[in-house]
Amino acid sequence: MENIDPIERLVAAFRSLPGVGLKTAERYAYSIIKKDEENAKEFADAIINAKLKVKYCKECGNYTDSEICSICAKRNPDIICVVKEPKDVAAMEKVKSFNGVYHVLHGTINPLENRGPNDIRIKELLERVNRLKTKEVIMATNPDVEGEATALYIARLLKPLGIKVTRLAQGISMGSELEYADEITLTKALEKRSEI
């Protein structure tokens, strides 16, 4: 690495981030060079630190820096919210009223990408549901083809065990405009319409 120009090397590093092209990577690289040394060092340390300390929670599969994540450690396991990826936990946590725990599948069933039920954390979910005597499982996988299929697959496994399985409601988003809602969303919104 010694012969590569340091700026080019840094630009290449930034380009490895999702959605970052050459122009943006160059802007980021120049901003690093303009930082004072302490700030640049803190940036590099934050990367190393995150990579070394962040691991998967042994219970739910979310990112954590201890054995068991802070959510599994203290919240009510009566309700498990099943999501595809750790970042979905962060999104769901914006709902302050949810007091249950999560289960991260780390993927969805996707035959096109050769990912079957055994390639995602379904077995672990069944084991937890049994052990924790969970009453309800909320399927919060994405509302796309793989997410729907995965939700249905898991629901079919859990229902015979007498567990309530629910799915996040689908409909038009708050603050959006009807004009821009797609056909499938509108169809779902119409089907599930409620009296006011």
Place this chain on the structure above:
Amino acid sequence: MENIDPIERLVAAFRSLPGVGLKTAERYAYSIIKKDEENAKEFADAIINAKLKVKYCKECGNYTDSEICSICAKRNPDIICVVKEPKDVAAMEKVKSFNGVYHVLHGTINPLENRGPNDIRIKELLERVNRLKTKEVIMATNPDVEGEATALYIARLLKPLGIKVTRLAQGISMGSELEYADEITLTKALEKRSEI
């Protein structure tokens, strides 16, 4: 720093980059965690390395990892292209036909921000022009108020020394649409129209 969640700390680091908001910073942070350890380490090293190795070229003021940058070391000093910032050198270098050297002012004259001629590298430019027996100075500062004023100021200093001072042509951009060109650009384009 030990008590902060490693992911939050990394997100905060990414938010310090120009134009990066919370959502984007989170996406970047998650992508770092998904990298293998070697790649994450290379990323952190690239930051430290750039910060430690990159300094200013003693001649032109551009970023370099040696005393004199590779452009000053081997190219023709008969023509000096004057730019505001190091990233402008990178932009100009896309013009493969330019074989002269650069001079980075590190700013423009801006009375509103209390930056006068002595706060940017004008003295160094005059010294170089004298020493290198430069024949032409191309003013490639940005086509905004400060850039224009700085170009005019420097031109007035150089012309009495018998040096040719030129300015990048202004007009409509290649591939752009007239409809979106601003009034001042169109005025300039009309003034400088050429016969075909």
